[in-house]
Amino acid sequence: MNTEEAIQVEKIADTTHEIFALIKQRYSPRTFKNAPIKEAHLHQLFEAARWAASSNNLQPWRFIYAEKGSEAYTKLVSCLSDFNQSWATNAPVLMLAAYQEKTPSGQENFHGLHDLGLCLGNMTLQAQYQNIGMHHMAGVDWKKAHKLFKVPAGFHVATAIALGYYGGALEELPEDLQKEESKKRARMPQKDFAFKHTWKEI
Numbered sequence: 001m002n003t004e005e006a007i008q009v010e011k012i013a014d015t016t017h018e019i020f021a022l023i024k025q026r027y028s029p030r031t032f033k034n035a036p037i038k039e040a041h042l043h044q045l046f047e048a049a050r051w052a053a054s055s056n057n058l059q060p061w062r063f064i065y066a067e068k069g070s071e072a073y074t075k076l077v078s079c080l081s082d083f084n085q086s087w088a089t090n091a092p093v094l095m096l097a098a099y100q101e102k103t104p105s106g107q108e109n110f111h112g113l114h115d116l117g118l119c120l121g122n123m124t125l126q127a128q129y130q131n132i133g134m135h136h137m138a139g140v141d142w143k144k145a146h147k148l149f150k151v152p153a154g155f156h157v158a159t160a161i162a163l164g165y166y167g168g169a170l171e172e173l174p175e176d177l178q179k180e181e182s183k184k185r186a187r188m189p190q191k192d193f194a195f196k197h198t199w200k201e202i
């Protein structure tokens with residue numbers, strides 16, 4: 001079966017209320033089209049990240065990205081957990097996402113991780129607009145990543161990310177992950193996290 005004939009996955013959220021189509025369509029793929037990401041598209045992703053809000057406009061986010069075939073890509077793969085290594089090499093681009101831990105006055109930037117997340121939200125939706133799937137990964141050995149990529153003191157690698165155009169073939173994944181990839185996306189109901197007036201025990 002070639003890529004054109006292969007089963008492609010769509011995981012449109014079954015929303016309770018109508019929302020922006022890109023949010024409905026987004027999911028975290030483990031299979032990607034076998035094609036590099038165009039450089040102009042990568043710049044658009046970083047541009048979307050660039051214009052995110054951040055506490056005091058500190059813009060604490062930093063990224064290291066690597067294209068498949070490069071030495072940096074191989075190094076990045078070696079920082080991933082065994083589970084993530086089992087699928088993330090399907091991605092044409094891998095990335096480390098880091099944030100600066102201190103403010104310019106040397107105080108702890110308590111909101112640094114928040115701002116990194118917000119900027120990655122921007123990037124993820126921009127990616128969706130360009131038919132690029134982003135799969136965020138906590139399963140990364142950040143100590144190894146700091147060492148291999150000479151991340152300076154004061155910065156912390158929070159996650160790794162696999163990116164690529166949607167359209168990979170399901171068959172590229174081991175059987176258990178094929179099932180996972182085809183599963184319906186599910187979420188807790190709004191009443192369990194959006195509380196009016198008082199905190200509610202659920």
Ligand SMILES: Cc1cc2nc3c(=O)[nH]c(=O)nc-3n(C[C@H](O)[C@H](O)[C@H](O)COP(=O)(O)O)c2cc1C
Pocket residue numbers: 026027028029084135136137138139140159185
């Ligand atoms: C911060 C973060 C860390 C994650 N870490 C991993 C990971 O290490 N490996 C993995 O396969 N998926 C990881 N995921 C993906 C989540 O499992 C996924 O977003 C969640 O199951 C919801 O699925 P959806 O994104 O397709 O809606 C991570 C997601 C986020 C946001």
